[in-house]
Amino acid sequence: MVLLSILGFVGCSALAREINGGGGTQAEKASEMMARADNLPEDDWVEVFRFDPKVDPGCLSIDTSCLRLSARWSVDHKVSLDEAADRFSMKSNSGGPVSGRYVGCIRTEFDGVSGESLCIEESLEGSDFYEVTIQVERD
Numbered sequence: 001m002v003l004l005s006i007l008g009f010v011g012c013s014a015l016a017r018e019i020n021g022g023g024g025t026q027a028e029k030a031s032e033m034m035a036r037a038d039n040l041p042e043d044d045w046v047e048v049f050r051f052d053p054k055v056d057p058g059c060l061s062i063d064t065s066c067l068r069l070s071a072r073w074s075v076d077h078k079v080s081l082d083e084a085a086d087r088f089s090m091k092s093n094s095g096g097p098v099s100g101r102y103v104g105c106i107r108t109e110f111d112g113v114s115g116e117s118l119c120i121e122e123s124l125e126g127s128d129f130y131e132v133t134i135q136v137e138r139d
Contacts, residue, residue, distance in 0.1 A: 027055050029138050030052070037050075040132070041073050041132075044077070045073040046073060048131075049070065051071070053068055053069050065139055067137070069134070069135070070135045070136075072132065072133045073132045076129055078128070079120055080102060081102065084120060085106050104119070112139070114137060114139065116135065116136040117135045
């Protein structure tokens with residue numbers, strides 16, 4: 001009976017990991033997301049908002065993402081979308097170059113396992129001020 005209980009627990013844990021996109025624990029996935037966000041800003045970027053993912057081991061991602069990260073920085077100069085995307089390890093999903101663009105978004109639509117976006121917009125503070133925003137979802 002004890003052996004059946006242990007096997008049942010191991011089976012349920014494996015099933016939960018597969019439902020949540022496999023590839024490591026939630027803590028490992030959250031750490032990876034935060035490391036990517038930490039790699040994006042430069043010294044002159046001022047963080048104005050950040051929401052790091054909360055690890056909930058009981059979360060099953062059947063109809064919601066278990067891990068979410070949002071961050072926004074204010075920058076007092078132009079930021080190239082392709083440079084920021086490269087630092088964030090993203091590529092344009094249209095396959096075309098984004099060179100020379102200083103405002104816009106690059107998105108990877110949520111595919112049931114992960115999704116992310118990087119947007120650069122002109123700030124309300126005036127010309128030559130920009131806001132860089134990232135959002136990442138992961139199961």
